[in-house]
Amino acid sequence: MLMKTIFKLLAVALLFASCDDVEPTIYNGNIGQNDTFLSFSRSVYLLPVVQNQTGEVKVVFNSSTVSDVDRVYNIEVGFPEASPANPETFTVPASVTIPAGEYQGSFTIPGVDNGLVDEVVKRFTLTVTNLSDNEYMDNDTTTINIYEVCPLQADFLGTYTIQVASEPLGISAFEAGEVTLVEGDSQYERVFNATVYPGYGGNQQVTLAFACNFLNLGQSIDTNVTCDVEDDTKSLVHAPAELADRSAYDTNDDSYFELTFIEDSQSDCGSPANTVLTFTKVE
Known part of the structure; x- marks a missing residue:
């Protein structure tokens, strides 16, 4: 069923900041007074x-x-x-x-x-x-x-305009607009923040993993948005694409590239589908 169903933002109470990037919660630093x-x-x-x-x-x-x-x-x-x-x-x-x-x-x-x-x-x-x-x-x-990587010849850093090229669920997986790519934990990782399912989801950190000639999501993204209003345990998850479906890129040209990922990878709203997110560098 395509995305004619009402999305619902999941209310998630987290002890730590998120399931992907976790920062310490400091109630009181005194170890003798606190767990x-x-x-x-x-x-x-x-x-x-x-x-x-x-x-x-x-x-x-x-x-x-x-x-x-x-x-x-x-x-x-x-x-x-x-x-x-x-x-x-x-x-x-x-x-x-x-x-x-x-x-x-x-x-x-x-x-x-x-x-x-x-x-x-x-x-x-x-x-x-x-x-x-x-x-x-x-x-x-x-x-x-x-995994194996090859040296990047261009920066793939700075301000980019992103846009989703397809909407298999009838709504954009990411809000179109400008984002800033910065280096992640290694020189082959780029991270940025973007809004998932605008109007329903919130801001999420996205990790790009550059390999030899191809790139992919570095890790899955739990959007905390669902089609199933009866089950709060379900959520739409963006997942890395299968090996054969990854997007190719030109290591010498960072002016434009694409990311293919699996939308609704856990079949929350229907069947998983490959979705393409485009990146155009802002000069």
Whole structure:
């Protein structure tokens, strides 16, 4: 059924800022007076590895309280059944430390091609295992996506006009207008903020992942908008396109490019459909 149904904005009460990018909620920094809420800064991190070379990603671990001693948390690596990464292509430390007097700890994961990384996204997970009785996490696991990239010859930064080229649900997946592309966690990642489903949805951060000759969404976007007025658990989700459906780009020309993504990837309003978002640089 096409989008003639009423959209409804989901009312979502979040302990942390969002499910994709999480900042610490500080009620009161005194660890002796408050429970501690911990979180990875993102639910998904991108680890781009340059073809036949290396790459790295910084992982940030947040706390809602501060302590007068270092806090050390053990890390376990897992491999999902779908497209698991090869352990010979990355190195993860055994633990992450939040230093005394700090609300954050971090560590870097180096990646290496080793002839094993290609354009297919491979995955591994990180899980924190030794929380104390007064420490809590909504989700103690984050996912790392490792994939092959080629150096960008143009900037792909600055102000762009975006416009959705197709509307499979009868309403634009993003509000048309100007956005500002900035570098993300790596030089192969661009992020910007845009309104989803104008009139119904809110502002969301969008991540672009540049690979060799193609680009894609860096991670799924839960729009918090639904067609089903009877079920508040459902939501429209924009997801990365399948490998064969990704948009190509010219690494030497950042004046115009396109992003193909899967709209309604979880069949909330009907069937998933590929949608194209265009980017035209504002000179």
